[in-house]
Amino acid sequence: MSAAPDLDEFLAEATAFLDEHAERRSSGEHDDEMVWGKGEFDVSVFHALSENDERALLQRAQDWTQTKAERGYHAIDWPTELGGLGLPSAYARAYGRLERGYQTPAGHETHSVTTRLIAPTVRVFGTDEQRADLVPRFLTARELCCQLFSEPGAGSDLAGLSCRAERDGDEWVINGQKVWSSGAQFSRWGELIARHDPDVVKHKGMTAFVIPMDLPGTTIRPIKQMSGGSSFNEVFFDDVRVPDSMRLGDVGDGWKVALTTLGFERDHSDSAGGGGGRVGGSWRQLLATARAVGVNADPVVRQRLARVYADHRIEQFVSRRSADLRRAGQPAGPEGSLGKLLWTNGMNGMSDAISAVLGAALVADTGAWGTYEWGAHVLGAPGYRIAGGSDEVQRNIIGERVLGLPAEPRVDKDAAWRDVPR
Structure with a gap:
């Protein structure tokens, strides 16, 4: 493993890169100051954009990440075999402070889900093949991902989900519904948590998958929000066949994968x-x-x-x-x-x-x-x-x-999921 470059030298090279590809913020405009009345002022929590405008915003974020990826600045402290630079986290923090001095594209939740949630999850639980194939795609935002967790009948109790995954040889057959899946309509992949065994306690009977969103039997329906946008979606699975090679982690690791x-x-x-x-x-x-x-x-x-x-x-x-x-x-x-x-x-x-x-x-x-x-x-x-x-x-x-406080009383703690009243 080669020695890390001098931090000042690293920042000088990063500054030259940013000067070439982005515009500096106005003089005096730093973390605690901004030029009032100039540029876009966006403090929204959820997008209220048309689909075309949201796609354009997302594309700008992807393009910027891929531009940084040409130099490894998108994953500074990630291993080199996954497309990063393999440098200490101090270098990533220093680059982050430096980049904030430049005008860069606005972020998007689907971009963040891909690069900051699902990419590291695949790194932890994926097979060698999955890590080599998927992590570089996700880290560079070449292909986007969504989470397929929430369900209409589970509420905040993710472990109560009912979307089924039934083994059929080297495939799994998925049936069920997910909801509030941000960016599903823009995503090539989804991280799915489904129930493979209803006869064990609810936390034990789940398995995780990373699946293409265009598999036959998959239907995505955007949900109109009161803000005017449609970032959220409901996703339906009707006899969707998923190869076992798309399983993420071991059978029964779904709860662990979801928590990660x-x-x-x-x-x-x-x-x-x-x-x-x-x-x-x-x-x-x-x-x-x-x-x-x-x-x-x-x-x-x-x-x-x-x-x-x-x-x-x-x-x-x-x-x-x-x-x-x-x-x-x-x-x-x-x-x-x-x-x-x-x-x-x-x-x-x-x-x-x-x-x-x-x-x-x-x-x-x-x-x-x-x-x-x-x-x-x-x-x-x-x-x-x-x-x-x-x-x-x-x-x-x-x-x-x-804090080590007593656990909240749970009447379904030792009951099989099938026997829990719903």
């Missing part, structure tokens, strides 16, 4: 530079808005802003623990639950702060740049209290696995 993916989902660190900023808006956008409307000197507003900033920094530090596990190719631990809870609480705190900053301008469109747009954040932020595992589930995980 959800652990990555609860890690909201972005040290490698995801491009385009933070879902739901950033601290610098909040601060810039307060300055623009002239309330940043108000002591009550300043206290709210300081709380948001402190919460944001604490969440970053906690999330870094999960990120370190992800980079090492290990399943995420309960730190992911803590980071996710801090993140959703932080989003709600930002909603409270911007409500105090803008007042009536939050709900009445005055035409002023960067004000009425915050309504999309306030309306969307509560949704992330459910996504990736509800707040209540995160508190249970922290209480039981971190």
Whole structure:
């Protein structure tokens, strides 16, 4: 293994690359500042775009990732055999800070699911063939992925899912329905968790697969959201035949695979530079808005802003623990639950702060740049209290696995899934 280059030399080369392929942000525009009134101001949590506009946004994110992949900047701390540079995580964090000084395409949830959730999950549980074949495709976002987890009858209880996978020789026959599958209509692949054995306790009878989304018998139906977009989908499987070679992990490992993916989902660190900023808006956008409307000197507003900033920094530090596990190719631990809870609480705190900053301008469109747009954040932020595992589930995980508190009473703990009332 060759020695890592000097960090300053690495950053000098990365700067030359970014200067060639992206435009620097305006002078003085750094993490805590932005030029007010210039460019796009997006603080939405969920997209409200037409399908063509959303495809175009997603394509820009893919193109940028593939441009970075030409130099390995898309996976700086990933092994070289998987397309990365094999460098320490400090290099990835340094590059992330550097890239934030440039104007790069906006992010998209389907892009993040592919590169930050499913790629590392396949790295942990995939066979050698799956890792060699799929991980480079996913890391570079050449082919996109979605999660096929949630179901109409399971709610927040993922282990209660009923989508069936029945073995038939070297194939599995899939029947059932998934819902709230973000980006399924744009995805080439899906990570599916299905029930292979209804006669054991619910956590034990599930198996995971990574499947093409165009297999015969698969139907994708976009769901119209109140925001106007259709990012979410319901997906139906009618006698879909999946080769056993697409199984992810061992038979019965479905719960373990799902928890690993959800652990990555609860890690909201972005040290490698995801491009385009933070879902739901950033601290610098909040601060810039307060300055623009002239309330940043108000002591009550300043206290709210300081709380948001402190919460944001604490969440970053906690999330870094999960990120370190992800980079090492290990399943995420309960730190992911803590980071996710801090993140959703932080989003709600930002909603409270911007409500105090803008007042009536939050709900009445005055035409002023960067004000009425915050309504999309306030309306969307509560949704992330459910996504990736509800707040209540995160508190249970922290209480039981971190604090050692008694487990929540579960009447179905020792019952076969088939015998659980539904």
